Amino acid sequence: MxxxxxxxxxxxxxxxxxxxxxxxxxxxxxxxxxxxxxxxPAAGVLILDEYGQILLVKRAFEPYRGRWVIPSGYIEYDEEIRATAVRELKEETGLDVEIEGIHAIESCFDDPRGNTILVLFKGKISGGTLKAGDDAGDAGFFPLDDLPSIGFECQRKIIADLKNSIS
Ligand SMILES: [Zn+2]
Structure with a gap:
């Protein structure tokens, strides 16, 4: 155990x-x-720009250091789950977001810190300027057919499902 x-x-x-x-x-x-x-539980937000490109951040720390992920993070004990998604996006990308609904919920079994459940919301950018935060080495939009190396199995599944739903 x-x-x-x-x-x-x-x-x-x-x-x-x-x-x-x-x-x-x-x-x-x-x-x-x-x-x-x-x-x-962890929360994050999926953002696609007007060209259908996905917003990703490069992990600055282990696990999966150097790999790219959809911005997300752990929920504080007294934090409302959507507020977590908004806060994590702001911290990691400098962008403000309006949450629009749930995109996906996945169990994650390959994080050495412990198993997680990722609740991924859909969102639209409402302000801010794109700039990688302290937890992120870099941040940017990527076309779904030309993605960098993605960290975490559940994130790869979410992105694969997204590609399948579009193509
Ligand atoms: Zn006891």
Whole structure:
């Protein structure tokens, strides 16, 4: 099991492996705390320009450093999910966006930091100037038939599905 606790975060006892419904979880023998390991939700926004080109950012950090992705990021605990998509786009590209609806939802299993669920919205640029942020090495629009190397399996699936829906 990934990221398994060794000690109970509530009472400090050593946790033990326990099976519930065929799934192995860490369980505290003293206070009955059970560690449920769940995917972390992330949000992003898909932007296509008037020529049908997709907005991508180049990852400046691992994992997939140097590969390109649709702008997205983790949701803060008290943050509304659309606000995450807007904030991440602003941080990574300098652009303001108006969210228009959901484009795709995908599970991602190849992030070494942990499994995630990416909620990808559709959006239209409403302001700002394109400029790569601190988390992004570069940012730009790419034609769907001439894309750079894309990071994350779920992002490659989303882009492949997008290409199929257009062609
Ligand atoms: Zn405990």
């Amino acid at each position: 990934k990221k398994a606790f060794r000690y109970c975060p509530y009472c400090g006892s050593t946790v033990q492996r326990s099976e519930e419904g065929g799934i192995e979880r860490m369980k505290c023998p003293d206070c009955d705390f059970v560690q449920y390991v769940n995917p972390a």
